[in-house]
Amino acid sequence: xxxxxxxxxxxxxxxxxxxxxxxxxxxxxxxxxxxxxxxxxxxxxxxxxxxxxxxxxxxxxxxxxxxxxxxxxxxxxxxxxxxxxxxxxxxxxxxxxxxxxxxxxxxxxxxxxxxxxxxxxxxxxxxxxxxxxxxxxxxxxxxxxxxxxxxxxxxxxxxxxxxxxxxxxxxxxxxxxxxxxxxxxxxxxxxxxxxxxxxxxxxxxxxxxxxxxxxxxxxxxxxxxxxxxxxxxxxxxxxxxxxxxxxxxxxxxxxxxxxxxxxxxxxxxxxxxxxxxxxxxxxxxxxxxxxxxxxxxxxxxxxxxxxxxxxxxxxxxxxxxxxxxxxxxxxxxxxxxxxxxxxxxxxxxxxxxxxxxxxxxxxxxxxxxxxxxxxxxxxxxxxxxxxxxxxxxxxxxxxxxxxxxxxxxxxxxxxxxxxxxxxxxxxxxxxxxxxxxxxxxxxxxxxxxxxxxxxxxxxxxxxxxxxxxxxxxxxxxxxxxxxxxxxxxxxxxxxxxxxxxxxxxxxx
Numbered sequence: 001x002x003x004x005x006x007x008x009x010x011x012x013x014x015x016x017x018x019x020x021x022x023x024x025x026x027x028x029x030x031x032x033x034x035x036x037x038x039x040x041x042x043x044x045x046x047x048x049x050x051x052x053x054x055x056x057x058x059x060x061x062x063x064x065x066x067x068x069x070x071x072x073x074x075x076x077x078x079x080x081x082x083x084x085x086x087x088x089x090x091x092x093x094x095x096x097x098x099x100x101x102x103x104x105x106x107x108x109x110x111x112x113x114x115x116x117x118x119x120x121x122x123x124x125x126x127x128x129x130x131x132x133x134x135x136x137x138x139x140x141x142x143x144x145x146x147x148x149x150x151x152x153x154x155x156x157x158x159x160x161x162x163x164x165x166x167x168x169x170x171x172x173x174x175x176x177x178x179x180x181x182x183x184x185x186x187x188x189x190x191x192x193x194x195x196x197x198x199x200x201x202x203x204x205x206x207x208x209x210x211x212x213x214x215x216x217x218x219x220x221x222x223x224x225x226x227x228x229x230x231x232x233x234x235x236x237x238x239x240x241x242x243x244x245x246x247x248x249x250x251x252x253x254x255x256x257x258x259x260x261x262x263x264x265x266x267x268x269x270x271x272x273x274x275x276x277x278x279x280x281x282x283x284x285x286x287x288x289x290x291x292x293x294x295x296x297x298x299x300x301x302x303x304x305x306x307x308x309x310x311x312x313x314x315x316x317x318x319x320x321x322x323x324x325x326x327x328x329x330x331x332x333x334x335x336x337x338x339x340x341x342x343x344x345x346x347x348x349x350x351x352x353x354x355x356x357x358x359x360x361x362x363x364x365x366x367x368x369x370x371x372x373x374x375x376x377x378x379x380x381x382x383x384x385x386x387x388x389x390x391x392x393x394x395x396x397x398x399x400x401x402x403x404x405x406x407x408x409x410x411x412x413x414x415x416x417x418x419x420x421x422x423x424x425x426x427x428x429x430x431x432x433x434x435x436x437x438x439x440x441x442x443x444x445x446x447x448x449x450x451x452x453x454x455x456x457x458x459x460x461x462x463x464x465x466x467x468x469x470x471x472x473x474x475x476x477x478x479x480x481x482x483x484x485x486x487x488x489x490x491x492x493x494x495x496x497x498x499x500x501x502x503x504x505x506x507x508x
Contacts, residue, residue, distance in 0.1 A: 012299060013072040016306035017116040023310050024108055027317045028089075031105045034098060038137040045139070045188045048196055052135035055200050056128030063124050070120050074305035078115025078122075082309055085111055086316040093320050095458040096390045103138045108313065115305050127203050134195045139188070140394070146186035146224070154181065154231045163239050169408050172235055176242040179235055187227030190259050194223035197263065222266055226259035333383050333505075335364040338498035344370045344491060352376045354404065354426065354434050354474050357397040360389025361470065368495070373475065373487040377495075379503060380470040385457060391440060391468040392450045398436060398472065399426050411448060412437070419496070420448050425481075426474075435484040437492070438472035441503040469503035 025032060039049030060067075085107035092100035110129055114122045151170050158165045158172065166173040170181045198219035202212035233254065237245045337347040347366030354376065355365055361380030368375045382391055398406070408425040424436040440447050442456040443465045453468070460466045473491065477484045 009071050012302045013074070013116045016302050017112050019306060020112045020116065020309050020313065021109075023313050024105070024112070027313055028105050028108070031098075031101055035102060035136060039135070045143070045192060046135055046137050047189070048193045049135040052131040052196050055196070056131045059128050059131075059200075059203060060125065066124055067121065070118075070124075072117035072121050074116060074301045075114055075118045075122075077119070078111045078113070079305065079308050079312070081114055082108055082111035082312050086312050090316050090320055091458065093316075094323070094461050095454050096385050096392075097454055099138050099140055102136055106133060106136060106138075112309065115309055116302070127199060130199050131196055134192050134199070139192065142191075143183040143186040143188045146188055146191070147181055147183050149224075150186055150228055150231055151181040153228050154235060157228075157232050158235055161236075163236070165235070165239070169410065171408070174235070174239050174243070177238070179238055181231060185227070185231055187224050190223035190227050191220055194219040194259065194263070201267070218266065219263065222262045223259055226262050229258055230254050333362045333381055335362055335379055335381050335502060337364060337366045337377060337379070338495065338502060340368050340370075340495065341498075342494045344368045344375075344494055347377070350376055352474070352476075353428075354399055354436075356380060356438070356470060356472055357395075357400055358391070358470055359393060359395060360386075361391075368491060370487075370490070373490070375487060375491045376474045377499070378470070378472040378474070379499075380472075381503070381505075382466075382468045384466045385468055391442065391457070391470060392453050396470075398422075398424050398438060399434075404428055404434070407433075419446060419492070422448050425477075433477040433481075434474050435477055435481065435488065436472060436474045437488050438470060440468070441471055441500060442468040444504055446500075467503075467505050471499060471503055 035046075035049070038046040041047060085104045089101055089104035089108075092098075092104055109132075110122070110125075113125050147170060151167070151172070155165065155167045155172055164175060168178075171178045172181070195216055198216035199212075201219070202215040206212050206215060340346040346368030348369065350365045350367045352365075352367065355363070356378055358380040361382055363378065363380050365376060365378045368377060380391075382389070385391060404426040405428075406424055407427045408423075410423050412421050412423045413419065419439065421437045421439050424434075424438070426434040426436060428434075440453045442453050443460040443463070445452075445456045447453055447456065457466075457468060460468075473488050475484050475487045
């Protein structure tokens with residue numbers, strides 16, 4: 001504990017920081033609930049969050065001697081950080097980007113420590129902040145990248161040892177069946193947990209920042225290697241047992257066993273090397289308190305900093321609430337698909353079971369027929385997007401996963417106008433196949449990029465055009481996939497302009 005008289009100069013700044021933490025917890029309750037929800041799911045990438053929090057608290061307690069010689073004092077720079085973080089949160093909230101909202105709240109937390117306790121104290125908190133950062137659900141772009149990387153490396157290893165395998169997207173095709181390298185196979189869980197352990201281990205045994213970064217990098221590489229080895233073992237076992245081994249469907253713990261064993265070996269090697277360096281005087285583990293200011297802050301700066309930060313934290317949500325109230329309620333949306341032309345008859349009542357699942361959208365689905373060709377059109381319209389009911393959302397699906405499996409997905413370009421599309425090959429349990437083309441239409445812009453969609457969404461808030469739509473076309477594959485693709489291309493060449501008008505709300 002920080003003893004008197006040092007403890008007295010901590011009382012007022014800490015009290016102000018605690019008050020700001022309570023205010024932040026109230027105004028950002030939704031973000032905090034989101035983080036805790038991710039931490040509480042064992043199958044999630046962020047289930048190590050509670051451990052990271054406990055390790056951070058331990059580090060702060062262990063550094064109490066360093067803190068005891070410092071005199072916490074308000075820092076104007078912290079108020080500037082808080083203002084920038086709240087402005088970023090407002091933009092993210094208006095655009096419905098939960099990842100950026102979470103990151104903004106993290107920097108609000110950093111700003112509280114910096115603004116109320118000063119730069120010297122904040123430097124002591126850098127390692128706990130790092131642990132917290134790598135446990136927050138802000139790393140969602142990484143799994144897709146790691147998924148492709150894992151599939152690339154595993155396929156290269158499989159071919160290297162001579163297995164008769166082929167690659168199609170994220171699927172590795174074997175004689176007895178196929179295996180998909182899903183996002184859960186990306187190694188994201190192992191990577192974030194490894195970085196967390198690497199940060200803590202490097203803090204325990206190293207003082208130089210270069211050595212710490214090297215330890216963290218080695219543990220991260222070990223995590224990725226363990227995951228690649230896990231996927232490779234599953235593929236190899238699947239080939240040797242003709243897809244009959246239980247490991248094919250239940251290999252969650254295999255990766256943790258591999259990563260744990262590899263991490264243990266690395267720690268033992270590092271410990272042996274560390275002892276040798278200590279014998280030669282190469283490593284100094286003792287921590288000596290850093291000299292700091294011993295001049296306590298007066299009550300006026302502390303009160304001023306607390307009130308300023310409180311106003312900033314409360315001002316962001318109040319401004320967003322004001323915009324939502326003054327924008328008014330939107331009239332109910334009735335979406336009517338256009339009449340078919342150039343031989344395409346429709347819209348007709350659709351009996352097709354395929355339908356995208358987009359939470360909060362106003363859905364409309366109809367069929368168009370031209371000779372033997374049959375195209376199903378789906379529009380999912382969002383007059384205005386709010387958090388959890390938006391065009392780009394993690395739970396949205398191009399088809400019901402209980403009825404359809406994505407056998408392949410890729411980007412394609414339509415023949416007319418260079419329109420970029422997502423192409424999905426869907427397979428049902430009954431053996432049916434659907435070819436699906438889809439794209440996003442936001443504020444008069446077409447895109448398949450989630451990041452561009454968020455940008456267009458934010459621009460729409462500024463211009464008043466908040467409408468966003470998923471446009472999807474599907475046709476059943478009856479033997480020839482190329483023929484199905486021609487049906488979609490022909491329909492799109494004829495009906496694209498009318499469909500976009502409906503998506504924009506100008507063709508109803």
